[in-house]
Amino acid sequence: MDDPVLLTGSEGRVGSAILGDLESKYEWRLLDREPPAADPSHEFFVADITDYDAVYEAVDGVGAVIHLAGDPRPEAPWNSVLGNNIDGTHTVMQAAVDAGVEKFVFASSNHAVGAYETEERKPDLYRTHDEFRLDGTELPRPGNLYGVSKAAGETLGRYYHDEFDLSVACVRIGNLTEGHPPIDYERGQAMWLSYRDCAHLFDCCLTADYGYEIVYGISDNDRKYYSIERAREVLGYDPQDNSAHHDD
């Protein structure tokens, strides 16, 4: 990717994992509604993603977008996910298509499929002996309104791919935690995504060729109920971390 890359939600946790490893690899444009904490070393747009004109200005001239901005709270209320996650994602995708962007990487979530974790399956599906796997071909099954908003973002991506030929990768991110997997939290350990695997996976999304993809964003954990085979095959994802290699 020789053209600049727009990173929305750059001031958050996922943004810092991505920039931590990839800052010097791409020419970044950063966008967040919060101003940068320090002097930014990249072009920075303070804007709300529901503001089409501001987003278009940021996206015009980039080759790819990594879209992270949104309300990340599983308990977020409808008015917030409707505005920040659904309207915001629609605005960024529409502006990307209008500006002729080729590739769009969408931060989806494990919560788009959270309701597959039924009482019958829990807690066994969080453990190594259990062979239950979601692989991205299943229908969305959200367990909260936040998950509904992520499923909506994936569907918007499908539409913009089919109608406008935008390459779209939806990454159903698990639990991004810095330095070590979540402690005393089996579910979080099964879906742990380390910072370096996060940066590597989004790097793969910028460099691989694809049409429309849904992949899971977790490290290569022994415990897992999300398959990472599609991410390996299509994107060349080769994670280095595993929650089993930590003591907690």
Ligand SMILES: NC(=O)C1=CN([C@@H]2O[C@H](COP(=O)(O)OP(=O)(O)OC[C@H]3O[C@@H](n4cnc5c(N)ncnc54)[C@H](O)[C@@H]3O)[C@@H](O)[C@H]2O)C=CC1
């Ligand atoms: N951290 C995690 O483990 C996971 C994160 N995700 C998704 O990844 C994305 C990033 O998550 P985090 O970095 O953890 O969240 P975060 O809250 O740390 O960062 C989100 C950033 O987006 C910005 N933002 C929010 N609404 C905005 C708007 N309307 N306009 C402009 N900027 C806006 C915020 O100011 C913030 O800097 C979110 O879409 C979240 O749903 C998905 C699964 C897991």
Ligand SMILES: O=C1O[C@H](COP(=O)(O)O)[C@@H](O)[C@H](O)[C@H]1O
């Ligand atoms: O989508 C998200 O998922 C992670 C993990 O979910 P949790 O239910 O184990 O907390 C969450 O931490 C993050 O905030 C959210 O955006």
